[in-house]
Amino acid sequence: MAVMTTEKRAVSAPAKAGSEPAGRVRAELRDLQISFRLPDMSTLDVISGISMTVSEGEFVAVVGPSGSGKSTILRALCGLLKPSGGHVAVDGVPVSSPPPGVGFMFQKDALLPWRTVAGNIRVGAELGGMPAEEHEERIGRLVKLLRLDGFENAWPNQLSGGMRQRVSLGRLLAYQPSLMLMDEPFGALDYQTKIAMGKELLSVWEAERRAIIFVTHDIEEAVALADRVVVFSARPARIVADYKVDLPRPRHMRAMRSDPAFTMLTEAIWADLALPS
Amino acid sequence: MAVMTTEKRAVSAPAKAGSEPAGRVRAELRDLQISFRLPDMSTLDVISGISMTVSEGEFVAVVGPSGSGKSTILRALCGLLKPSGGHVAVDGVPVSSPPPGVGFMFQKDALLPWRTVAGNIRVGAELGGMPAEEHEERIGRLVKLLRLDGFENAWPNQLSGGMRQRVSLGRLLAYQPSLMLMDEPFGALDYQTKIAMGKELLSVWEAERRAIIFVTHDIEEAVALADRVVVFSARPARIVADYKVDLPRPRHMRAMRSDPAFTMLTEAIWADLALPS
Amino acid sequence: SASAQEKTLKIGAAQTSAGSLPIIIADQKGLLKAEGLSYERFDFKGGGPAVQALASGSIDMCICAAEHAVRLQEQGLGGKVLVSLLDHHSYALLTSADSTAKSLADLKGQKIGITSAGSLTDTTMRYAIHKLGLDPDKDFQLIAVGRAGAQQAAIKAGVVAAGMFTTPDIQITLGESKDFKIVEDFRTLAYPTNGLIVTDGWLKENPETAAKVVHAVKTALADIQKDPTILTGALKELYPAVRDEAIIKQIVNDVATGAVSKDGVLSQESYTVLDGMLRAANADAKVTAYDDLVVKNLQ
Amino acid sequence: MVFTRTNDASEPTKAGRGSRISSPLPGQVALILFLLVLWELASYYLYNPFWGSRPSLIAQRLWQLAISGDLWMHTSTTLQEAGAGLLFAAVVGVPIGIGLARAPRLARLLDPVIMGLYGLPRVALAPLFILWFGIGLFSKIMMSFTMVLFIFILNVMEGIRTIDKDQLDLMTSMRAGRFYVVWTVLLPAIVPWILASFRIGVGLALIGAVVGELIGSNRGLGWYVESSGGQLDTTGVFSGLIVLMVLAMLANYLIGFMERKIVRWR
Amino acid sequence: MVFTRTNDASEPTKAGRGSRISSPLPGQVALILFLLVLWELASYYLYNPFWGSRPSLIAQRLWQLAISGDLWMHTSTTLQEAGAGLLFAAVVGVPIGIGLARAPRLARLLDPVIMGLYGLPRVALAPLFILWFGIGLFSKIMMSFTMVLFIFILNVMEGIRTIDKDQLDLMTSMRAGRFYVVWTVLLPAIVPWILASFRIGVGLALIGAVVGELIGSNRGLGWYVESSGGQLDTTGVFSGLIVLMVLAMLANYLIGFMERKIVRWR
Ligand SMILES: Nc1ncnc2c1ncn2[C@@H]1O[C@H](COP(=O)(O)OP(=O)(O)OP(=O)(O)O)[C@@H](O)[C@H]1O
Ligand SMILES: Nc1ncnc2c1ncn2[C@@H]1O[C@H](COP(=O)(O)OP(=O)(O)OP(=O)(O)O)[C@@H](O)[C@H]1O
Numbered sequence A, B: 001m002a003v004m005t006t007e008k009r010a011v012s013a014p015a016k017a018g019s020e021p022a023g024r025v026r027a028e029l030r031d032l033q034i035s036f037r038l039p040d041m042s043t044l045d046v047i048s049g050i051s052m053t054v055s056e057g058e059f060v061a062v063v064g065p066s067g068s069g070k071s072t073i074l075r076a077l078c079g080l081l082k083p084s085g086g087h088v089a090v091d092g093v094p095v096s097s098p099p100p101g102v103g104f105m106f107q108k109d110a111l112l113p114w115r116t117v118a119g120n121i122r123v124g125a126e127l128g129g130m131p132a133e134e135h136e137e138r139i140g141r142l143v144k145l146l147r148l149d150g151f152e153n154a155w156p157n158q159l160s161g162g163m164r165q166r167v168s169l170g171r172l173l174a175y176q177p178s179l180m181l182m183d184e185p186f187g188a189l190d191y192q193t194k195i196a197m198g199k200e201l202l203s204v205w206e207a208e209r210r211a212i213i214f215v216t217h218d219i220e221e222a223v224a225l226a227d228r229v230v231v232f233s234a235r236p237a238r239i240v241a242d243y244k245v246d247l248p249r250p251r252h253m254r255a256m257r258s259d260p261a262f263t264m265l266t267e268a269i270w271a272d273l274a275l276p277s
Numbered sequence C: 001s002a003s004a005q006e007k008t009l010k011i012g013a014a015q016t017s018a019g020s021l022p023i024i025i026a027d028q029k030g031l032l033k034a035e036g037l038s039y040e041r042f043d044f045k046g047g048g049p050a051v052q053a054l055a056s057g058s059i060d061m062c063i064c065a066a067e068h069a070v071r072l073q074e075q076g077l078g079g080k081v082l083v084s085l086l087d088h089h090s091y092a093l094l095t096s097a098d099s100t101a102k103s104l105a106d107l108k109g110q111k112i113g114i115t116s117a118g119s120l121t122d123t124t125m126r127y128a129i130h131k132l133g134l135d136p137d138k139d140f141q142l143i144a145v146g147r148a149g150a151q152q153a154a155i156k157a158g159v160v161a162a163g164m165f166t167t168p169d170i171q172i173t174l175g176e177s178k179d180f181k182i183v184e185d186f187r188t189l190a191y192p193t194n195g196l197i198v199t200d201g202w203l204k205e206n207p208e209t210a211a212k213v214v215h216a217v218k219t220a221l222a223d224i225q226k227d228p229t230i231l232t233g234a235l236k237e238l239y240p241a242v243r244d245e246a247i248i249k250q251i252v253n254d255v256a257t258g259a260v261s262k263d264g265v266l267s268q269e270s271y272t273v274l275d276g277m278l279r280a281a282n283a284d285a286k287v288t289a290y291d292d293l294v295v296k297n298l299q
Numbered sequence D, E: 001m002v003f004t005r006t007n008d009a010s011e012p013t014k015a016g017r018g019s020r021i022s023s024p025l026p027g028q029v030a031l032i033l034f035l036l037v038l039w040e041l042a043s044y045y046l047y048n049p050f051w052g053s054r055p056s057l058i059a060q061r062l063w064q065l066a067i068s069g070d071l072w073m074h075t076s077t078t079l080q081e082a083g084a085g086l087l088f089a090a091v092v093g094v095p096i097g098i099g100l101a102r103a104p105r106l107a108r109l110l111d112p113v114i115m116g117l118y119g120l121p122r123v124a125l126a127p128l129f130i131l132w133f134g135i136g137l138f139s140k141i142m143m144s145f146t147m148v149l150f151i152f153i154l155n156v157m158e159g160i161r162t163i164d165k166d167q168l169d170l171m172t173s174m175r176a177g178r179f180y181v182v183w184t185v186l187l188p189a190i191v192p193w194i195l196a197s198f199r200i201g202v203g204l205a206l207i208g209a210v211v212g213e214l215i216g217s218n219r220g221l222g223w224y225v226e227s228s229g230g231q232l233d234t235t236g237v238f239s240g241l242i243v244l245m246v247l248a249m250l251a252n253y254l255i256g257f258m259e260r261k262i263v264r265w266r
């Protein structure tokens, strides 16, 4: 039903997928090294030599074992963490502080408890430089899109876990970043909501050709949404594989599941992840 | 490959599955009503009339849309929330404060930031009434089981999201509850870790025939682990369906996925959830 | 042999004042020791707390104004002047050197710095203003400023026209700076500025100790009359920070001539002024009779 | 539609929550009356009223003072001094605290100087206060101010250290400006610390005003207390003290009221 | 193996973190020396040293006092008074604060009484302090104690309100006993509040000791300052004040040191 090519790369080779869509390179990691120092002066190597690029309009999913360093990489890309070695650049500029146009959705929702749902989303709008008069309308649209109608004025502690996550997503969307770093954005959502949110995300992405780096644990979600799936090994993280997903868009997740090509790709990723590291 | 009977019950009929294993009833909800008062004196009905029982040695999964009231029900069962109507009992005793033997793993990890990984797990051991001399050995075993080796003395803020969740799971296991309430315990874990943890959970459960109520968004996980899957509707929550999962144990998740019976059940639950409420 | 049963007296001082000098001399000359006594001095923030400490039994006696003995009697706690130490007033009103005022009357309508409300300086000002036929509340503003440092600052800053200074602040201020002058000197006024005050209760329980103290202090007072220069040593102990010899000389002179009591007996003259002052402050004050205020059998 | 966390399903761990609606006032008034009666009885049977006066005498005195207008004069004086000092300290101390917390290197440099200044007993500085600020209202306000200022600075600094790092990182990731972060994250997060500072500050501001009145004044409750004390007039002392207590209580009610208005999300 | 959050990959938002290793001491010393030089110069050119003395004179005086042994006598007296008062206040205030925070109904009942007591200027209560506690060390300790006690109570109470409800609910769900919760959650959670109270308390404890010494004593830094003031000896006043400042600074270092020992997880 769907045309798909599975491209498996060698671990050591730099990802070339970025250059293929002929888009401008948005994010680049070259030989990235990140380690945390321990008090006994020994070192915990979290990332040891990762290289990858993400081009304009590309949707890259990152999967990998828990604790492998996925969140850490996003932090480095956003300038929240100075790597111990290697090169991090966004739009060609080496990252030292958060680059403009980059939006980061944390794994923890990090909502401001003293702001209502609408207030938390407004943070994104305000910082995204949207004209003030458009805030209300935009927030209203996002609340609806995120299925939070009726909870505009609720405080975060009155929300369920999934609702909090959606508010956090709303804040990111209101910020309108051109490079979105998303750390398990749908982790606390049920399938139906997840699919709905994924659809909304794709429509935003397709309309404006933003670049997205999307960390997830859900392999099917990764394949269903992304152009490329990058597979991390366990700590110290290396890139085990970098798959190009050539399924046609728009994609329908339920339908895809019965597609043997889809299954083959998820199986392959599964096998990569199951490798002892 | 596996023998499976799919039993679909009417929404209004009380779940009978609990009585079938001829076990003692551990947890019982009768016509539960939970609503939150709004300042304008109107009421947000979260649960309107749910009845279900969970028997000794039963593993019940609960799935439902985000914000439908799954966490709320667990809070009521644990005595952290007084329902506005209906009856909640554990081991035949109406719940007013947390009943003995009930362990609750929150959706948020709620780790104590000033305690190390081992220290957080120790909380469970200390409160579970385990003899003090067994603590160290038990904690050591749990750390290994949860794949947190080497991080015993790390502070929670040095852990990844999935690692935090595993520490929280470790605390629950150290508490050795005979009725476990688990709120999306594997939500932040990758597939491989999730499966490993699920296996460990099952082995604990099988060895000691504890009762488990397990909230999850992952339908396959629910079917793979549970004896029964209870499906909630959107808020105000009702029970849409209550499936008995008669797959033989031990179960192998990867293998089950290709089993048509497994697929059928997950498809059925999917369809239930997709119902407009 | 005496040191074996030496009794240590706790003596409170309303503040570090010249009233302590006879006691220090009694100590320095071994007069207390000869009676089998020694003492420990505590400095208080004014007469109020000192008298309250006395009434609570925390201290045995206090170097305070006689008016506090009157107040103790008023409260039914029984206060007596055991020995009079200074029977002239110790304060003078200073103003800045370039002021045109020659006397208190010239300062009418201005602000005068007193140490604190309800204190001796307060009553003294009210008494003096009454004597001028003026009203202390309408014709003047009496401002609680504090001690000499604050008074100097207040005069310097022009926020009060004049302020009350006591010995040795008067001598230090005039000796170290040419910016001040005396506009009204109350030190010529007979007044029971300082005495050793005790409560009736203490007196009843310690009649012998009281007699010994009286004897030692009276001897010290007599010694001062004989040789005022012995004050120098006592001054240096009391005011170690005062080092200028000229100023020390001036203080010794001022204390020896007039201020310090000659015989330790509360004089009728100073009692009369006290009575007048108390009545100036409060028209219907019940002032204890002279005979009830002094300890007769020990005099 | 606005939500509060109160619900008919009140949680057992927050047993007190429901009673927030039922006013605690009657109980408080009863307790205070009870203590007053105890005091009155004690003054008859246990001690000489010279030490602690007696409520009935105090009430009588307060009535006299009220009629003569002195009560209001003294009270309003002290209230102005303490109130202005407290507010001024908040307005100055909170920004300094935030600034120092956000510039840790500067803070560490200034730390000993700040603590040293804080440790200075203001009373001993009376001459300097008079030179700098005169003896009017302003010097008392400054006395109150310097007593309370450090409370705000120190509490705010410590408060900012407790802020969730993720919330700050999130702001950084969205390139939020300095003032935006202060306004959106820092200030709301330290509201409990500021409220605690106000609670602590009320007492200290009153003490500051009273101390200030000792060094250059002819009115105010501190002045009245001191003046009564100098004349061993215990009833006068306690009348002044009682008014000061009442002021502290009222200020506390006001702070509690503000807290409920501001912290609606907890 | 113990982890700290410091890393070679220091985060830009915590620019100050790295320098925690490099001691701030040299900078602090330099700053203080600079201020002293400024003061010395000002005393020559800007004002009469009668008002503010002069560092060189003060140093000379301190040297004399040190040689005569008086410096240590006064300092150790005040240190004992303030130190004992502060520690005693912590030991009493923290449990009271926790108790009141956990018994909100009682807290609300007692609230006005507590605030009223707190608002009392201790100076005015001197007579009662002397009556109750004598004029020895104990009355000064109590003076310090009552100054600081409320800081602990009020800060701890507010601190407990900020605790994550989920952590408490979790403890409740595991049927944790009262003392277990206090020990495992409440106390660690309010460590920042307790530390802030100590920081605030240092200054107040010193002020309390000094005020206690003003009311009646014959030793201690407060006494020395007051007695110097009575002799118009500005150098003596400032010598005493400088020692008080140094005590406050040292106490602050100690608190900072404790903080780093206790809060290793932040
Ligand atoms: N501040 C820190 N100090 C020490 N170690 C840290 C710190 N932050 C992260 N780590 C370690 O780095 C590793 C990677 O963490 P990271 O959060 O990037 O994992 P992750 O891939 O996002 O995992 P998960 O899927 O569980 O969220 C973990 O082992 C974690 O313990
Ligand atoms: N304290 C509260 N006050 C008001 N509303 C609340 C409160 N707690 C929960 N709710 C509401 O109750 C509903 C159910 O919440 P609950 O946390 O049980 O959902 P859930 O099924 O666990 O969802 P999720 O899968 O997203 O975690 C939500 O709509 C939430 O907004």
Ligand SMILES: [Mg+2]
Pocket (backbone or CB within 6 Å): A070, A071, A072, A107, A183, B160, B161, B162
């Ligand atoms: Mg992560």
Ligand SMILES: [Mg+2]
Pocket (backbone or CB within 6 Å): A160, A161, A162, B070, B071, B072, B107, B183
């Ligand atoms: Mg939930």
